[in-house]
Amino acid sequence: MxxxxxxxxxxxxxxxxxxxxVDTAAAVALAEGLECLTLRRIAEELAVRPxxxxxxxxxxxxxxxxxxxxxxxxxxxxxxxGAEGPPGxxxxxxxxxxxxxxxxxxxxxxxxxxxxxxxxxxDAISRLWINARHLSRYRPLLRDRVAEQEAAWRGRLHDLxxxxxxxxxxxxxxxxxxxxxxxxxxxxxxxxxxxxxxGRPEAVTRMAVTTAERELGLPRGALTVEA
Numbered sequence: 001m002x003x004x005x006x007x008x009x010x011x012x013x014x015x016x017x018x019x020x021x022v023d024t025a026a027a028v029a030l031a032e033g034l035e036c037l038t039l040r041r042i043a044e045e046l047a048v049r050p051x052x053x054x055x056x057x058x059x060x061x062x063x064x065x066x067x068x069x070x071x072x073x074x075x076x077x078x079x080x081x082g083a084e085g086p087p088g089x090x091x092x093x094x095x096x097x098x099x100x101x102x103x104x105x106x107x108x109x110x111x112x113x114x115x116x117x118x119x120x121x122x123d124a125i126s127r128l129w130i131n132a133r134h135l136s137r138y139r140p141l142l143r144d145r146v147a148e149q150e151a152a153w154r155g156r157l158h159d160l161x162x163x164x165x166x167x168x169x170x171x172x173x174x175x176x177x178x179x180x181x182x183x184x185x186x187x188x189x190x191x192x193x194x195x196x197x198x199g200r201p202e203a204v205t206r207m208a209v210t211t212a213e214r215e216l217g218l219p220r221g222a223l224t225v226e227a
Contacts, residue, residue, distance in 0.1 A: 021046065028042070
């Protein structure tokens with residue numbers, strides 16, 4: 001009698017499998033673009049049959065929209081966490097409460113946002129946004145997801161600026177307009193990074209920060225911290 005024990009094949013739950021598919025699709029989208037997403041491609045990445053992917057996403061359009069939403073939403077949580085932030089993040093970074101840009105004050109969180117929106121990592125998500133906005137002209141599901149994410153990013157930044165204005169750190173007549181101005185400049189810088197691979201002058205790379213400092217009544221350098 002054999003002493004070997006046959007191993008049971010562990011099946012993933014539907015929720016875990018779907019999350020795995022979406023995360024894989026989001027990674028491919030960030031690295032190569034949304035056009036590269038096909039049910040077969042994701043099946044190959046996961047070493048499963050294409051039928052398994054189509055079980056969760058009958059249409060590639062569903063997968064494209066979900067992949068973009070997941071990538072953009074995850075990036076927002078990294079770049080601009082809410083007031084509470086992710087578990088364990090920045091909770092003790094400014095114990096003296098001096099608002100020097102190192103802690104969870106509105107100015108500190110905004111400064112960290114700008115620090116995180118510079119460099120190649122942010123260029124990748126910028127390219128994905130450009131990609132998604134272009135394709136959304138022809139793909140209704142993706143268009144809805146782009147609008148949803150735009151509202152989420154705009155809302156998160158608006159809330160932060162409004163919080164800073166309420167506690168006296170910022171001075172602005174309209175936090176909503178200021179939030180849009182900042183995002184428009186970031187979008188423009190993202191488009192520039194998509195077509196220009198040479199070094200950008202500091203005055204250009206700081207355009208979003210400069211805009212924010214001006215519109216929020218802050219001195220130059222107030223929103224600059226080390227990444």
